[in-house]
Amino acid sequence: MRTTEAAMRLVTFRHNGRTGFGRLTGDGDAVIDCGPLLGPELGSVRAVLAAGALEQVREATEGRTGDAKLADVELLPPIPDPAKILCAGVNYRTHREETSRPESAYPTIFPRYADSQVGHDQPLVRPAETETFDYEGELAVVIGTGGRRIRAEDAFTHIAGYACYQDGSVRDWQRHSGQWVAGKTFPATGGFGPALVTADEVPDVAALDLVTRVNGEVRQAASVGDLIFSIPELIAYISTFTPLAPGDVIVTGTPGGVGLFREPPVFLQPGDVVEVEISGIGTLRNTIAAEA
The missing domain is CATH 3.90.850.10 (Fumarylacetoacetase-like, C-terminal domain)
Known part of the structure; x- marks a missing residue:
């Protein structure tokens, strides 16, 4: 799951009893936790899409190191709760x-x-x-x-x-x-x-x-x-x-x-x-x- 540094690969994950969403780092080995960076109004991938805030995610995460190793988190469906x-x-x-x-x-x-x-x-x-x-x-x-x-x-x-x-x-x-x-x-x-x-x-x-x-x-x-x-x-x-x-x-x-x-x-x-x-x-x- 290797990416380029500019790639936007968004995941929904569970880690230490908490569910959140994040962006994979460039090497794909870690997750940047977007929750603390974006606030509760943009607390899920679906909320980000509804707000048209993908570019806000990109700007908030560009160049950051991961908050958790990918191997240490449980990946959920990228959109766990689609309406359809x-x-x-x-x-x-x-x-x-x-x-x-x-x-x-x-x-x-x-x-x-x-x-x-x-x-x-x-x-x-x-x-x-x-x-x-x-x-x-x-x-x-x-x-x-x-x-x-x-x-x-x-x-x-x-x-x-x-x-x-x-x-x-x-x-x-x-x-x-x-x-x-x-x-x-x-x-x-x-x-x-x-x-x-x-x-x-x-x-x-x-x-x-x-x-x-x-x-x-x-x-x-x-x-x-x-x-x-x-x-x-x-x-x-x-x-x-x-x-x-x-x-x-x-x-x-x-x-x-x-x-x-x-x-x-x-x-x-x-x-x-x-x-x-x-x-x-x-x-x-x-x-x-x-x-x-």
């Missing part, structure tokens, strides 16, 4: 082909809930009700400036940044009906992180490469440019039927190679390690745990 998490389904051509789903004129969108996600190096919990827990590596887009009926050509001005996402899927529950929500919202089944990389550090998001590994084996590999519905198209479509707000998360879809469609199908087991790596963004790592 909206996911695009079957949005890579390779995934559409393996599912045998027909082409669609519109994106498939479904929600996740905030308590369905955990942070980097936190366990993903396979529910007791299933043996078919699957991985889906994805790019998450975090909204910085809200809006309704956002035009595709204006979409990038509404993006605060990007992160890795593991859209863990409980396949049998996902297939109970035509609606996928039941298989996508079990507690602690999705990974989000490790950090929010601000959009100004990602000049060409379509050029990013996404790789998902399970126990070190590459299972998915694609370019973000392979999305069927691009990020601007997703933002335009979603913001037509629901207003977007600062801190909302759009999860953009997964490439082909998911466990369900392998021959034979291969699902996640307790002890497995899933890594979602996106070039320029970082690597999200989660170990699978059985529900107690």
Whole structure:
């Protein structure tokens, strides 16, 4: 998780019983605690986005050394409490082909809930009700400036940044009906992180490469440019039927190679390690745990 000194990588963390947010230092090994620098009104990443205060964070933290080693803090999702998490389904051509789903004129969108996600190096919990827990590596887009009926050509001005996402899927529950929500919202089944990389550090998001590994084996590999519905198209479509707000998360879809469609199908087991790596963004790592 190495960065340049100018990079803005924001994290939400827990340390010594306190939850706060911070900026990673240039070498990525420590966290600058933003709470004491910015005050209670800007006490979270979501509050900073709502206030349009990213530049204030940059100015307050530039050149500072870390307040805690990254290894000593627990990373939570960069936005632990988004008002909306909206996911695009079957949005890579390779995934559409393996599912045998027909082409669609519109994106498939479904929600996740905030308590369905955990942070980097936190366990993903396979529910007791299933043996078919699957991985889906994805790019998450975090909204910085809200809006309704956002035009595709204006979409990038509404993006605060990007992160890795593991859209863990409980396949049998996902297939109970035509609606996928039941298989996508079990507690602690999705990974989000490790950090929010601000959009100004990602000049060409379509050029990013996404790789998902399970126990070190590459299972998915694609370019973000392979999305069927691009990020601007997703933002335009979603913001037509629901207003977007600062801190909302759009999860953009997964490439082909998911466990369900392998021959034979291969699902996640307790002890497995899933890594979602996106070039320029970082690597999200989660170990699978059985529900107690």
